[in-house]
Amino acid sequence: MMRGCTGFCILDIMNTAAKQGSVGAVTARKLHFDAPLAFRGGGVLDQYELAYETYGTLNAAKSNAVLVCHALNASHHVAGWYEDQPDNIGWWDNMIGPGKPLDTSRFFVVGVNNLGGCFGSTGPASINPATGKAYGASFPVVTVEDWVVAQARLADELGIARFAAVMGGSLGAMQALQWTLSYPERLANAVVIAVAPKLSAQNIAFNEVARQAITTDPDFHGGDFYKHGVLPKRGLRLARMIGHITYLSDDAMMEKFGRTLKSGAIQYHFGVDFEVESYLRYQGDKFAEYFDANTYLLITRALDYFDPALAMGGDLSRAMAVARAKFFVASFTSDWRFAPERAREIVKALLDNRADVSYAEIDAPHGHDAFLLDDARYHALVRAWFDNIYTSLNAP
Amino acid sequence: MMRGCTGFCILDIMNTAAKQGSVGAVTARKLHFDAPLAFRGGGVLDQYELAYETYGTLNAAKSNAVLVCHALNASHHVAGWYEDQPDNIGWWDNMIGPGKPLDTSRFFVVGVNNLGGCFGSTGPASINPATGKAYGASFPVVTVEDWVVAQARLADELGIARFAAVMGGSLGAMQALQWTLSYPERLANAVVIAVAPKLSAQNIAFNEVARQAITTDPDFHGGDFYKHGVLPKRGLRLARMIGHITYLSDDAMMEKFGRTLKSGAIQYHFGVDFEVESYLRYQGDKFAEYFDANTYLLITRALDYFDPALAMGGDLSRAMAVARAKFFVASFTSDWRFAPERAREIVKALLDNRADVSYAEIDAPHGHDAFLLDDARYHALVRAWFDNIYTSLNAP
Numbered sequence: 001m002m003r004g005c006t007g008f009c010i011l012d013i014m015n016t017a018a019k020q021g022s023v024g025a026v027t028a029r030k031l032h033f034d035a036p037l038a039f040r041g042g043g044v045l046d047q048y049e050l051a052y053e054t055y056g057t058l059n060a061a062k063s064n065a066v067l068v069c070h071a072l073n074a075s076h077h078v079a080g081w082y083e084d085q086p087d088n089i090g091w092w093d094n095m096i097g098p099g100k101p102l103d104t105s106r107f108f109v110v111g112v113n114n115l116g117g118c119f120g121s122t123g124p125a126s127i128n129p130a131t132g133k134a135y136g137a138s139f140p141v142v143t144v145e146d147w148v149v150a151q152a153r154l155a156d157e158l159g160i161a162r163f164a165a166v167m168g169g170s171l172g173a174m175q176a177l178q179w180t181l182s183y184p185e186r187l188a189n190a191v192v193i194a195v196a197p198k199l200s201a202q203n204i205a206f207n208e209v210a211r212q213a214i215t216t217d218p219d220f221h222g223g224d225f226y227k228h229g230v231l232p233k234r235g236l237r238l239a240r241m242i243g244h245i246t247y248l249s250d251d252a253m254m255e256k257f258g259r260t261l262k263s264g265a266i267q268y269h270f271g272v273d274f275e276v277e278s279y280l281r282y283q284g285d286k287f288a289e290y291f292d293a294n295t296y297l298l299i300t301r302a303l304d305y306f307d308p309a310l311a312m313g314g315d316l317s318r319a320m321a322v323a324r325a326k327f328f329v330a331s332f333t334s335d336w337r338f339a340p341e342r343a344r345e346i347v348k349a350l351l352d353n354r355a356d357v358s359y360a361e362i363d364a365p366h367g368h369d370a371f372l373l374d375d376a377r378y379h380a381l382v383r384a385w386f387d388n389i390y391t392s393l394n395a396p
Numbered sequence: 397m398m399r400g401c402t403g404f405c406i407l408d409i410m411n412t413a414a415k416q417g418s419v420g421a422v423t424a425r426k427l428h429f430d431a432p433l434a435f436r437g438g439g440v441l442d443q444y445e446l447a448y449e450t451y452g453t454l455n456a457a458k459s460n461a462v463l464v465c466h467a468l469n470a471s472h473h474v475a476g477w478y479e480d481q482p483d484n485i486g487w488w489d490n491m492i493g494p495g496k497p498l499d500t501s502r503f504f505v506v507g508v509n510n511l512g513g514c515f516g517s518t519g520p521a522s523i524n525p526a527t528g529k530a531y532g533a534s535f536p537v538v539t540v541e542d543w544v545v546a547q548a549r550l551a552d553e554l555g556i557a558r559f560a561a562v563m564g565g566s567l568g569a570m571q572a573l574q575w576t577l578s579y580p581e582r583l584a585n586a587v588v589i590a591v592a593p594k595l596s597a598q599n600i601a602f603n604e605v606a607r608q609a610i611t612t613d614p615d616f617h618g619g620d621f622y623k624h625g626v627l628p629k630r631g632l633r634l635a636r637m638i639g640h641i642t643y644l645s646d647d648a649m650m651e652k653f654g655r656t657l658k659s660g661a662i663q664y665h666f667g668v669d670f671e672v673e674s675y676l677r678y679q680g681d682k683f684a685e686y687f688d689a690n691t692y693l694l695i696t697r698a699l700d701y702f703d704p705a706l707a708m709g710g711d712l713s714r715a716m717a718v719a720r721a722k723f724f725v726a727s728f729t730s731d732w733r734f735a736p737e738r739a740r741e742i743v744k745a746l747l748d749n750r751a752d753v754s755y756a757e758i759d760a761p762h763g764h765d766a767f768l769l770d771d772a773r774y775h776a777l778v779r780a781w782f783d784n785i786y787t788s789l790n791a792p
Contacts, residue, residue: 040664041662041664042664141664141665141666198655199655200646200649200650201646201649201650201652201653201654201655201670201671201672202641202644202646202649202650204655204670204672204673205637205640205641205649205672205673205676206641208637208670208672208673208676208677209634209637209638209641209676211666212633212634212637212676212677212680213609213634215666216630216633216634217630218614234612234613237608237612238605238608238609238612238634241601241604241605241608242605242638244601245598245601245602245605248598250596250597250598250732253596253597253598253601254596254597254598256597257597258597259594259595259597259600259703266437266701268436268437268438268537268701269537270537270607270611270693270697273700274597274600274604274700275597276597276600276601276604277600277601277604280601280604280605280608281604281608284608297666301666304669304670305662305664307655336646336732
């Protein structure tokens, strides 16, 4: 179960997959890295593995590669399905494939599971070769900057000196932004969707409650639950329920669930009365079965810490001055997690630097989840953007 | 510790108390009721107690009484302080007192702790005389309608046939609304602040996560934790943290905490880095010390279930047709828990019935908590409203 969808997207993805071309059956790969990786926050991994997938063909000039970065609970499985798991469809399959907005008949697309993850790359549940036991609480606190370093090493191994684009939504978009700062010469374009240049106090607050739910679960054991043979499912479940509320707009929730009663009448109890309760419990239960609690902590902390302007005294325009990419920035009107005003902060900082930036504010009702959905106007804009990239790749 | 404040109001209250007249030292009283009370959702209390306070003097005509209904974590301690607890100031002390918007030199003000509460009225932690043990999970699921019935019985005992006004904010405002439906002839005015005619799916979702945090705490023991000598503090703490996020606007949180670091630098850990984390943990810890977990469940469920339009097929205008009171309705622009659009639904339903309604949409940055704060424009409007009531009381 490696779903990148945070909400209603599964049906959409399936509908889209039926309509449009798919990259088809894909294979997850792993690369082992022996060069130590020192983390920004302290700690070193002497060796590690990255799980990744690729779709399409790298051209002779090696100029058509696109890196797709994932958000909280997604993975390297971005498009297609697995031969032995035909229902396990990649989390951005509606966006990526032959003839789709990011067209795999033109581009070589790379998806990678981030370090600290729980879908194949080295993470807290992995065995530390130095001890023979799971890393658990000893896994380094990882930042967006660290992920980008690891992604660049993967690019080296794949022979990609420069990406045609680095692309992501939400936390994935933070990675695309960071690429323009850490390796400004190594990408031509950045596709930055549904994100802010840093979390607000409210964003951090939601993350903190989720983390507190996990770390105060008696089964968490300070992060070393693996050796106790238990999982902090209660905490993960609550964390996921909180997350789901923030992924959807109030209106989308009202549209989808309203005050509909599961059994048609109020039961006067603390079980499920309203459909929305059933939905949250189901999503929470499902998530707690497959996601790693330490990964959840690490990823939410990476979100909290991301703040490229911090080193420049809070001046985002100064921070973005080193960027050389062309930017496509998009936000969604009903996204209250990362509202359009927040995306405009990024656009302003880029314009202050006379960067080449296109900005789309898309009128969509679905909240933060909109970036994963099959919205015709949104997809048309991404398609046009990649058409331009493709044209420039093949310009004389 | 009986604070009605949901956020930043403590300082405001203290500042205000220093500036304006206070009702001074007050005494909490209790009344015992022997007539059984059958709850709407099933269950009966054969006997029960209500804790209450009064301020000011009931006039000879018994026409100047105002009932103030409380919201989630407040109580009958609405104004003043206790002789032996001078710092325990009533939760709406900035609103109520001699010379204050609700002027106790003119009105006889009644505050009551609702049934199911944990501050003196019979609730889940009370001893069930039939068993000699705490009610715990056996306490009836209580609704806004049930509270209003109990409040009317208290009014009977106090000799109040008709209130000059029933007033509340948030869940307290739902009780004021219910009064106009359950006992339309028993109140002249309803003061309805910062509320919606029913919860949205998102509102219910936040309540549900809070309840799930409590009921999945291993110390909850199905609601009968009293006999185990433990308290589900982990769950209550998380519930309170979630609540606090919804009481404040994103902007207010950013203004108050921003991304300020507790120790001046990022620590790369899962302890407290940001001020907002420290705030939430502190509020959660404090709340878990004094609030009853079963009361939290009951009160959030009463919120979920409140929906006066339900019996009329969702038609709020038809539901409000029985109301006879004059209405003052107020909302706050930054309140995303109960946004102004929701208050306007109430106003529309009242206007559809040609009711006498004044509506104020107050431009305030503090979110839902604004109803508890000392905002000059807001207080001036409430003051003017009660001035009118006072004038009409004394009209020939």
